[in-house]
Amino acid sequence: MRATRNRWYMKNLEFALYFWKGKADPQGINDCGSKQSFTMNAKRETAHPTEKPIALADHYIRNSTNKGDTVLDPMMGSGTAMVAAMRAGRASIGIEKSKKWFDVAVDRVRQEYNPEQGI
Secondary structure: OOOOOOOOOOOOOOOOOOOOOOOOOOOOOOOOOOOOOOOOOOOOOOOOOOOOOHHHHHHHHHHHOOOOOEEEEOOOOOOHHHHHHHHOOOEEEEOOOOHHHHHHHHHHHHHHOOHHHOO
């Protein structure tokens, strides 16, 4: 018996997870009526096979954090969330096990860095 009509589960979508440290923030999501599903055909910035558009990361970061908060991306890939966090005025921590993609992410963050932003 097959669970889907092809060999792959949900190949057309990915999930985003939202975690926090300590007690739940009473503020929670900034806009509870925001979109939960997106279709985006954004221009690719890198050759990373699962690169996400900066606009997508920006939406989630702005909707679930406040200026000055820290965003953790434990599977940083090409650094999309790091760039979006900088643009949104958030600090960020990225972790990437592939040296190739870590170097790509570092280059993207360096290009985006604006010391006047204070993050």
